[in-house]
Amino acid sequence: MRKILHADCDCFYAAVEMRDDPALKDIPLAIGGSADRRGVIATCNYPARKFGVHSAMPTARAMRLCPQLKLLPPDFNKYRDVSRQIQEIFHELTPLVEPLSLDEAYLDVTDVARFRGSATWMARWLKQEVLARTGIVVSVGVAPNKFLAKIASDWDKPDGLFVIPPGEMERFITDLPVKKLHGVGPATARKLEQQGIATCADLRDQPLERLFDQFGKFGQRLHELAQGIDERPVNVTRERKSVSVETTYDRDLPDLARCHQALEVLIAKLGERLTRHGDPAIAKQFVKVRFDDFTSTTQETGACGVVHARFHELLESAWQRGGRPVRLLGVGVRLLPLDRRQLELFP
Ligand SMILES: [Mg+2]
Structure with a gap:
């Protein structure tokens, strides 16, 4: 075990800012882009959360919910x-x-x-x-x-x-609401609930084939998680083939405009991760879209170095394929294999 x-x-982010300026501690504070530039909230403190402000929310909406909100730009x-x-x-x-x-x-x-x-x-x-x-x-x-x-x-x-x-694992999972499982947003939770599946115990009672029919591969994963099965190792030194970030939204993104907005948050997070990987050699950029009917599509293009606007173009063409509300968005880059990277460095 x-x-x-x-x-x-x-x-x-908010915790670091509050540490450095205690005057920020007890007032609603958010880190993010400004409202007039269609920015979004990256992080906010607990006083701000009391007003309903949360991460990934458009800053303009956050300011409406909490007019006295103190907004700081991120200092990565x-x-x-x-x-x-x-x-x-x-x-x-x-x-x-x-x-x-x-x-x-x-x-x-x-x-x-x-x-x-x-x-x-x-x-x-x-x-x-x-x-x-x-x-x-x-x-x-x-x-x-x-x-x-x-x-x-x-x-x-x-x-x-x-x-x-x-x-206590067994007991914990039995009572665990399905909405706590990774990848299960309110839409999927509702879909499960309509079939009387609210907890992992309910999920476990479902035949695997039935889950597979309804949710595809994700159904199989749900079946495993409901039994507490997760063999993924803690990965320390794998060679990375790609770096990506994705988010399943609590509420489906209704249209393309909202997708573009949400994409900004993901691109910022991706930038952060790439820096942590020492800005590796990039071969391709991609955008992944999963629609509310669980169909997924990925659009990618060759690149050397990340071009911000290209993610939005990729989103545009990926979204056209479904043209319906979106439950998950992802952005990422594929990396050059290590041996190819050597060649690029020493041609
Ligand atoms: Mg955290």
């Missing part, structure tokens, strides 16, 4: 520095760290002997050290696999520490 931690900083250099410090603390515990973004990582602590092998104590130590050394609050989930560890880190947020021991 493995021991996996998922560590996730609470409203990271600063966030990267803090992120590096936090990643170093992770690495003091184990070399098996898989960063997912600037403020989030999986750690495989199965073979860590410190703290008498107690993953709970390790999680407690991580929280203490990150707070003491960087002033940032991190929520940690502990579980026997990645998917449950990620749910666990979110369970008690903010400042959470939630443990799903192997012995």
Whole structure:
């Protein structure tokens, strides 16, 4: 049985800004693009959330919900520095760290002997050290696999520490609402609920073929997750073939205009990830679209270096193929294989 931690900083960008200027602490604060440039909210603090502001929301809408909202532009250099410090603390515990973004990582602590092998104590130590050394609050989930560890880190947020021991895994999953599963947004949740499927226990009772018929490959994945099966390892040194980010939306994006807007958030996140990978050699750019009827399409094009406007062009042609509401958008780049990269460097 493995021991996996998922560590996730609470409203990271906003937390860094509040740390550096305590006057921001108790007022509604958001980090994002300005409303007059069709910007979106990247992160906001908890006082802002009380007004209904959340990440990925157009800034114009956030300002309507909360007129006194303090808006700051993101300072990625600063966030990267803090992120590096936090990643170093992770690495003091184990070399098996898989960063997912600037403020989030999986750690495989199965073979860590410190703290008498107690993953709970390790999680407690991580929280203490990150707070003491960087002033940032991190929520940690502990579980026997990645998917449950990620749910666990979110369970008690903010400042959470939630443990799903192997012995309680079965009970935890049984009561788990299906909407907590990765990839299940409100639309899918509704679809499942119409068939009387509200929890993972209900999902487990479904014949695999039936789920497969309705949701394709994703149905098979749902079937596995409902049984707590997730064998994905914590990846440390794989050769990356692509870098991408995608989001399943709580509410389907009704039209192309909203898709363009949502794409901006994804492009910003992708930029952040590419920097973390040391701006690798890029062979192609792509955009992925999944419509509300679960059909997916990917549009890609050759590139060397990321061109912002090209993502919007790709979106345009991908969207035309379905021309209907969109439940998931993704942007990414395919990388040159390592040996080809050498050739590019030394032609
Ligand atoms: Mg976070």
